[in-house]
Amino acid sequence: MQICNVCREQTPKYRCPACKIRYCTLGCYKKHKDSCLPVEKPSTLDIESTDGGPSEPWSVEDLLHKDDIIDKVPLQRLQLLGQSKELRDILCNPHLRRLLSSIDNAENKADAMRAAMREPLFVEFSDQCLKIVENETNASASGDVL
The missing domain is CATH 1.20.1440 (de novo design (two linked rop proteins))
Structure with missing residues (x-):
């Protein structure tokens, strides 16, 4: 189904905690981490509002x-x-x-x-x-x- 976003050869087993791309091995993670760009979630789809309570559902x-x-x-x-x-x-x-x-x-x-x-x-x-x-x-x- 999916392939590793780094080597594009194997099935990914892991997900980068910062940018959420999927990778298959420690070697691929090491290659990826130098170019990793953390993803920020859009504020309109946040599950919780800034005051800690639930926000309006989207x-x-x-x-x-x-x-x-x-x-x-x-x-x-x-x-x-x-x-x-x-x-x-x-x-x-x-x-x-x-x-x-x-x-x-x-x-x-x-x-x-x-x-x-x-x-x-x-x-x-x-x-x-x-x-x-x-x-x-x-x-x-x-x-x-x-």
């Missing part, structure tokens, strides 16, 4: 900015994903959950997605997501009501 709208993506799915269609029993059933699979987590944690998300698309379970998950969103898109385009 929402999908916080992540969707008009200029971010050309092919953007409207929020109403994205919300259909959360209402799908079929999608919830697929998400019960622990292998898929680990796979999604590894994509989310990957340094290079494009490479992680390409690797995931070789997994039949991930293809089934992504096809189900597209089916839900596209069915709504097709119904809206033709004027049909669901």
Whole structure:
């Protein structure tokens, strides 16, 4: 699934505490640490506020900015994903959950997605997501009501 962000050859076992890249061996860590750039978390997505209490939870709208993506799915269609029993059933699979987590944690998300698309379970998950969103898109385009 994932490869070491330093040597690009082996499966990573470790994560740099400062910048969160994944690496496979002590040798790779030693090569990496000279060029390590610590990552600062964005303040808008912090789990806790500066006063130590919980902050307002972030929402999908916080992540969707008009200029971010050309092919953007409207929020109403994205919300259909959360209402799908079929999608919830697929998400019960622990292998898929680990796979999604590894994509989310990957340094290079494009490479992680390409690797995931070789997994039949991930293809089934992504096809189900597209089916839900596209069915709504097709119904809206033709004027049909669901």
